[in-house]
Amino acid sequence: MVNFMRNASLAIAAIAVMVVTLTIVLFSTITSVTLNHTIAQIADKINISIYLNDTVTADQRNALTKELQSLSQVKNVTYVSKDQALAVYKAANAGNKDLLTAINETGNPLPASIEVDPVDPSKIDQIQALLNKPSTIQLEDPQAGTSYSGDRKAAIDKIAHATTILKRVGVAGVIIFTLVSMLIIFNTIQMAIFNRRDEITIMRLLGATTWYIRGPFVVESVIYGVLSALISVAILDVVFVVAASTLQASSLGLLDISYANNYFYDHFFLLLTVQLGAGIVIGAASSIIATRRYLKFKTK
Numbered sequence: 498m499v500n501f502m503r504n505a506s507l508a509i510a511a512i513a514v515m516v517v518t519l520t521i522v523l524f525s526t527i528t529s530v531t532l533n534h535t536i537a538q539i540a541d542k543i544n545i546s547i548y549l550n551d552t553v554t555a556d557q558r559n560a561l562t563k564e565l566q567s568l569s570q571v572k573n574v575t576y577v578s579k580d581q582a583l584a585v586y587k588a589a590n591a592g593n594k595d596l597l598t599a600i601n602e603t604g605n606p607l608p609a610s611i612e613v614d615p616v617d618p619s620k621i622d623q624i625q626a627l628l629n630k631p632s633t634i635q636l637e638d639p640q641a642g643t644s645y646s647g648d649r650k651a652a653i654d655k656i657a658h659a660t661t662i663l664k665r666v667g668v669a670g671v672i673i674f675t676l677v678s679m680l681i682i683f684n685t686i687q688m689a690i691f692n693r694r695d696e697i698t699i700m701r702l703l704g705a706t707t708w709y710i711r712g713p714f715v716v717e718s719v720i721y722g723v724l725s726a727l728i729s730v731a732i733l734d735v736v737f738v739v740a741a742s743t744l745q746a747s748s749l750g751l752l753d754i755s756y757a758n759n760y761f762y763d764h765f766f767l768l769l770t771v772q773l774g775a776g777i778v779i780g781a782a783s784s785i786i787a788t789r790r791y792l793k794f795k796t797k
Contacts, residue, residue, distance in 0.1 A: 498716075504689065508721065511685040515725035515776070518677055520732050523772060525670040527733075531757040532663050545613040545624060548638040551579075557636055558611070565613055570623045573614040582607040608638040675779065683783045685721075689714060690788065711788045718784035722776025730769050737761050 549558065558576065565574045577585075583605045590596050600606070615621050627633055690697065700710050737758045761768065 498720075504692065507685070507689060507692070508717070511681070511721050512725050512728070514681050514685075515721055515780075516728045516732070518674055518681060519725050519729040519772060519776060522671060522674045522775065523729055523733055523768065525674060526768075527757050527761060529668070529671065530760055531753055534756055534760075535753055543615065545615065545621070545628075547611040547613065547628065547633070547636075548608040549610060549636055550608065550638045553609070553636050558609075561633065561636060562611060564627065565611065565624070568623045568627065570616050570620055571613055572616045575612040575614075577610045577612055579605050579607055579609045582610065675775075679779050679783045681783075683787045685718075687787050689717070711785070714788050715781050715784045718780030719777050720780075722778075722780035723773060726769070726772035726776035730765075730772055733761065 547561070562574050562576060565571050583600075586600070586607060613624060615624060697710055740754055741758050
């Protein structure tokens, strides 16, 4: 603690940089969770419709349904009859009286369908293989076929690819900023060792043990981590308070501000504990590595 106060300027500089790093790590974590939530919502809305021709019997339909349900990549299978499809279509076009009149006069041209909800839109090779089977193609409406084709297929594939990339970017961001934080503390401890080289030389000449000399550096780094964690959480708290009061929209592109805000406060003490743990571990680990490298100690 004495050394911490004596080197206040160096300590403040180290804490300032570590605050920025831990804030970015925390924000990246919340952003990653929020993006995963958004991705899950998008994935829930992605389904594949198999439009059946009017000659398909109940036994053929049930057999296809059971075959789809047996696939590990399928979350849910729902049958939509011609009457249900017509009711949905009328509800969606309730404001178009001419269209409703025309469809009432021509009967029900809409086919029945089987709606398939995939577990993961990026992994539908089993579903695609089943759709390409001749026995499945024979049951499909020759004009409608399936929704997993043409522009819709391209859109589903793009969304699946984008969700995979976003997940990887979120994980990579947290890892990169954690490594940056360790590098910063590493360099800070190196500077502290350089500033106290005379004291260290005297202690070594007097027979001080390895951990007697290394200990203060580790403790200082832990203090850096604790203070930085508290400040970073306080900064995020202010950011979310301001965002909640000034942003009228609940989302900003794929980043759902409302969900991120709720997640932060619902998991406040967990995030605070994780930040404190991360600050302590990063500070202590960086300090131990730095002292081991630059003090040339022999471990005992």
